[in-house]
Amino acid sequence: MITRLYGAHPLHLMLVLGCLAGAGYAALQVGVNPLWWLMLIWFSAAVLLHDLVLFPVYAASDRVLVGVLGRMVNYVRVPLMGCALTFALFFPGIVRQGDAVVLGNTGLDQEPYLARWLMLCAAMFAVSGVVLVLTGAARAIRSRRAARHPRRTAPAPDGARAG
Numbered sequence: 001m002i003t004r005l006y007g008a009h010p011l012h013l014m015l016v017l018g019c020l021a022g023a024g025y026a027a028l029q030v031g032v033n034p035l036w037w038l039m040l041i042w043f044s045a046a047v048l049l050h051d052l053v054l055f056p057v058y059a060a061s062d063r064v065l066v067g068v069l070g071r072m073v074n075y076v077r078v079p080l081m082g083c084a085l086t087f088a089l090f091f092p093g094i095v096r097q098g099d100a101v102v103l104g105n106t107g108l109d110q111e112p113y114l115a116r117w118l119m120l121c122a123a124m125f126a127v128s129g130v131v132l133v134l135t136g137a138a139r140a141i142r143s144r145r146a147a148r149h150p151r152r153t154a155p156a157p158d159g160a161r162a163g
Contacts, residue, residue: 083117
């Protein structure tokens with residue numbers, strides 16, 4: 001009954017309502033803050049920066065990547081997105097912004113962030129390369145098997161032409 005009225009599985013409705021409740025709670029928490037208008041300006045600027053600058057840049061870059069790599073594009077796209085997202089997440093630590101604050105609060109230095117991020121990126125590309133090689137090997141094995149054992153097609157029914 002709910003599926004017919006709502007148009008999707010009841011679990012989907014529960015998830016949507018949960019997300020709306022979470023968004024409402026976040027809006028209430030922001031609304032209580034006296035600097036809510038600064039958050040609104042920051043959020044609006046982030047949306048505009050993404051939609052008007054960043055999205056066209058990475059969409060065009062992806063089109064170039066697809067044109068150059070063809071079917072292998074996902075073996076570069078996935079680790080590249082992993083590197084970009086971890087860079088965005090750990091940007092202050094990677095560029096050592098706020099080094100004195102971090103050192104004062106934690107007693108730790110931000111020096112290893114860049115090297116660890118580069119090692120993480122290298123590991124993501126290495127795993128992607130291994131998956132590419134294994135996928136290529138599996139595809140080659142399947143094509144050799146298919147060449148040795150071609151599938152037999154069912155005979156055409158009486159009076160019908162195959163083709």
